[in-house]
Amino acid sequence: MKNIIPPVKGTRDFYPQQMAIRVWLYNIIRQVSESFGYQEWDAPFLESLELYAAKSNEEMVKEQSYVFEDRGGKLITLRPELTPSLARMVAQKQNVLVFPLRWWSFGPFWRYERPQKGRTREFFQWNVDLLGPDSPEADAENVAVLATFFKTVGLTPKEVLIMVSDRCLLDAQLSAFDIPAESRAAVSAWIDQRDKLSAEAWRAKASELGLSDEQLSQIEAMLADKELWKNSAELIRFFKAIETLGLSDYVRFDAGIVRGFTYYTGTVFEAWEVGGDIRRSILGGGRYDKLLADVGGDRLPAVGYAMGDVVITLMLEKYGLLPKDLKVSPAPVLVTVFDHERLLESYALASELRRTGLSVTCYPEPAKLPKQFKFADRMGIRLVTVVGPDEAAAGKVTLKDLARGKQVTVAREKAAEAIRQALAKVLAS
RNA sequence: GUGGCUGUAGCUCAAUCGGCAGAGCACUUGACUGUGGAUCAAGGUGUUGCGGGUUCAAGCCCCGUCAGCCACCCCA
Structure with a gap:
């Protein structure tokens, strides 16, 4: 390799071999999405910066987005996620679209991060959103799409689980522990970090947040309580619906699921490898009932998730589930x-x-x-x-x-x- | 943004104490003038990432820089 200009950091070259895998994944995603009646759609890859302001995670907008000034002096962002675009597009045609709305999409996204295993700066995401209903049963259907995807690619509950919680439940618990409303966001973020920090470091942060020893032990008990969901009428209905859909094996309650995006309002979920070495959520999603109003539309309940292609491909590779001998020559x-x-x-x-x-x-x-x-x-x-x-x-x-x-x-x-x-x-x- | 590891042929890697640039695969050509894989033969395989320093001598030691990988942060 002499004078070949190197590729942009964090991008991937799709030679026909890799492209065949990408198309294979896309076809499965389409098949699963459409089996639930979701329609394929897409948004622009370029959006204005203000679309993301205060709607997403703050760090994602300020430090992880590709932002540049166009020739007219306007700040343009390479989309780091799809949900704000979805909210914008639905709000624009709120009186025209047919609800309940089921949309799915698979396309490229960009985040300016340090590349490492399972993470690139340019990646593809599968987005599945259900807008209109605000019921736990709607949440269950949305989760069912992704559980069906796991089933279709051959990932079993021994390898992957969908962990579910509800921000309302968490908030009620924190309230019951006398944690003031203004510090609950920080406490939630701290709970989200529990798997990443050592037990000592995690506990040490508790006092920084102003939590008493009693509150710390209350929270630890809460996180250990596998039956806590029974305190939530919504989660009871959610798990009943999951059971009816025949997917209980794939879905678990976990009070430690919080999610970083600020727009989530209720159910939140993430998929994780079971006891494996992929220490990274495979996908994440949840209910975001206020986002449409935040971008200027009428209030519209919504639930959805996003799965990146990089980590799921790692998983499929690890468990030998990627197809072998994919045809790379179209002409026989x-x-x-x-x-x-x-x-x-x-x-x-x-x-x-x-x-x-x-x-x-x-x-x-x-x-x-x-x-x-x-x-x-x-x-x-x-x-x-x-x-x-x-x-x-x-x-x-x-x-x-x-x-x-x-x-x-x-x-x-x-x-x-x-x-x-x-x-x-x-x-x- | 922070830390660690690694940069040698197209690819995977080797090179002893600092002492002449190596192997396999791949590639090109030929044994095969109308038939692929297999075998064999002959061959390019190269600014040792880049720049500087120490030394009689640097792939190896030192400094800088760039790139890649891994971990953190955050997230898909």
């Missing part, structure tokens, strides 16, 4: 060029075959046959045609199946049919 047929004089004859044959609906690659220049066969082999092209002087004189085409190592010579009019038959043959392996 190579038309070889026998010599310089027959180049255009090959083009003509390839064109004939394409008109019958086949995908066909034609070697673009005369070359030795071994070279062309090797090309086909390395590209994963299964069938090769040869038209040399013998075939041309007899009006025939030789067709070799590289996978089976067998070849036949057929009349040129029958070539397309013979190719279809050969492709239909299942390999012994």
Whole structure:
């Protein structure tokens, strides 16, 4: 690598091999989303900075967003998340859209962070949102989409769990512990950090926040209480609905789930690897009933989540769930060029075959046959045609199946049919 | 923004105490003048990330810098 300009830090190059995986993931996401009746949509990749101001996590806007001034002097942001755009677009057409609204999206996002395992500066996110209803059953349906995704890709509850809590429940508990409303946000953030800090460091921060020893032990008891959800009428309904949907295995209550975004108002959830070494949430989401009003629309209840492609791909790779031998060559047929004089004859044959609906690659220049066969082999092209002087004189085409190592010579009019038959043959392996 | 580790051929890596730049894979060409994978032969494989310093001598030691990876912060 001499004078090659390096890629931008934190970006990924999608060579055909990686692109095939990305498309594979996209297809599963689409299939799962649409099986619940969600519609695909997308927002601009560029938004104005003020869309995110005070709506998202403050650090994300101030330090992790790509912001630049356009030629007109306006501050433009490369979208770091999708939800504010969703709120904006729904608010714009609130009287036109049909509710309940189910929308899903898969596209690129940018955050200026230090790249590391499972994190890049440019990444893709799957967003699934349900707007209109404010019921726990709606939350359950939204969570069901993602549990169904896990099931579809082959991740079991032994490998991944969706941890659920409710900010209202947390707030009520903190209130019951006599923690004043103005410090609850900081206390919530501190609770969110519990898995990341050592027990000593975490407890030490409690006194910094002005918590008494009694309050600390009350909070620790709360976090350990697996039955706390039974104090919440909403969570009782939520888990009942999850059970009815047949997905209880994937969903657990955890009072320690808080989430960083300030716009969440009720149910919050994250998916985590079970006891594994991926110390990072696979996805996160929750209810955000006030966001639409915050961007200037009428109040509209909403619930949704976002899953990044980087961590989920790590998970799938770790558990051997990524597809092997993804097809990277779209055309299963190579038309070889026998010599310089027959180049255009090959083009003509390839064109004939394409008109019958086949995908066909034609070697673009005369070359030795071994070279062309090797090309086909390395590209994963299964069938090769040869038209040399013998075939041309007899009006025939030789067709070799590289996978089976067998070849036949057929009349040129029958070539397309013979190719279809050969492709239909299942390999012994 | 903070800390740690690592930079050698296209890729994965080796090089003893500081003493002449190495292996495998891949690539190109040829054994195969109408047939891929396998085997064999011949070959480019190179500013040792970059800049400076110490030394008779630096891939190796020192300083700086850049890049990558990993952890923290935060998050998907």
